[in-house]
Amino acid sequence: MTHDRRRFLGLTGAALAGGLAGCAGGDGTPTESATATDGGTAAPTDTSYTVSMAPAGDVTLDTVPESVAHYFPDYGDMAVALGHGDSINSMGLPSRYHTGHYDELDGVSVDKESMTALVGDAGISKEVFYELESDLHMIDPQWLIHNGAFKLAEEDITEISEGVAPFFGNAIFRRTDKWHDYRYYTLYEAFEKVATVYGETETFESLQSFHDEYIAEVQTNLPSADSRPNALLCFGASNEPEEFYPYRLTDKGSNKKAFRDLGIGDALSDTGIEGLSESERGTIDYETMLEVDPDSILLRGHEGKSREEFENTVLEFMKNDDVASELTAVQNDMVFRGGPIYPGPLHHLFLVERFATGYFPESFSGELFDRDELASIITE
Structure with missing residues (x-):
């Protein structure tokens, strides 16, 4: 329409x-x-x-x-x-x-x-x-x-x-x-x-209403469920990361909402690896990642970087690491910034756009929602 x-x-x-x-x-x-x-x-x-x-x-x-x-x-x-x-x-x-x-x-x-x-x-x-x-x-x-x-x-x-x-x-x-x-x-x-x-x-x-219509429109254009990659979400803020705190995409917390909206699966399902909390601070390394070998990796702690800056630092380091370079996600350039820890409703709209265009470029490109209309709702 x-x-x-x-x-x-x-x-x-x-x-x-x-x-x-x-x-x-x-x-x-x-x-x-x-x-x-x-x-x-x-x-x-x-x-x-x-x-x-x-x-x-x-x-x-x-x-x-x-x-x-x-x-x-x-x-x-x-x-x-x-x-x-x-x-x-x-x-x-x-x-x-x-x-x-x-x-x-x-x-x-x-x-x-x-x-x-x-x-x-x-x-x-x-x-x-x-x-x-x-x-x-x-x-x-x-x-x-x-x-x-x-x-x-x-x-x-x-x-x-x-x-x-x-x-x-x-x-x-x-x-x-x-x-x-x-x-x-x-x-x-x-x-x-x-x-x-x-x-x-x-x-x-x-x-x-703006959110509901936007998400419904995006979901209508998603690839079939069996064509969507899974993801390993973790925290590792260094430009040369070697140790990571894992999160669970199956956790229903609000900072996983963008991934749920896009139907991205949890690579840690059925692995026994738990998610980050105040009581659980365990870490994983590239060897553990390779056992899981996720389709994609979402790495938190890099929201101050652009996609290009992330690729030139973190992804470049991973490609040159003996173990990380064996990961399917690294070889396919499917390593992304994982989003902020505390995204609110406005930030979420932009994150859905970022991950939709990053994960599914054949279905989504450019701006996915009208910035002017969103701004007018807030300011009028």
Whole structure:
């Protein structure tokens, strides 16, 4: 259809329920309640609204938050998508918040330089939360309690919640942490919660529709399932990598969504090799990779590189290594940057395009979606 071809370009070839409570409006946006005065005029009495998300549960806000502490870049990407990027006052590690995709969206940007890093040389200090004086901490509190060396005590979380602002968030990027024994959310389930916080449910619904139509169009043009390669996803940030932390594509975390959307299989299925988590830090080497011999390799830790820079450093090194050069993926140039650890909804759209054109060049080329239409949803 003409409308779809304009929107989606470049297709060539073949632990609580997430309801609203309190004074939230029926569409999930904050509302004012009013009572009549003796003079017969209405005066606002309450603008509060309640949102709910595991593990924090119900959180009541007086107004839409203007200053929000973030740890995860995926939630930051959600805020930007909803037109509230200027509310982000912090990030766990700002260097992990990849923002280059905003450059392709007219009028969409975020000031990463102004964000405070929550993780310092000595880990995370509760004092930084007092210094920020946020209206809301859009962070999974259990992540802060269990985050390896960079963690806070449970009593610190309680103190910050009561003395500064509540926590509201859920670690959705992976599903391999044993401590995460409460409800998980998909990328768009979490995104809808964030939209409720910001009172932007209409924008969310437009972005969800854009996503759904885009993914459906891409999937219509995918090769048959038996023609799609499997992939070994791992982390190895060196330009001359020799040791890797494996991930599992079968994990339903949000940072695997682009691969699931494209039907790329997990090369580690039935191998006994587990995925990266806070409790599992095992590594693999080229000898182990060769036993699996995946069709393709997705290597995380290289989002600062272009495809050409990646090929001239990492892939070139692998081609010159005695063992790595025997890998089918290396011989066929099927080694790719593996994407960010914390992709949000906007970043995900660009990743689907990147992996679709990289894996299936006979079916996809160029830009697969309309940047102007996406930007207009965000900025209008």
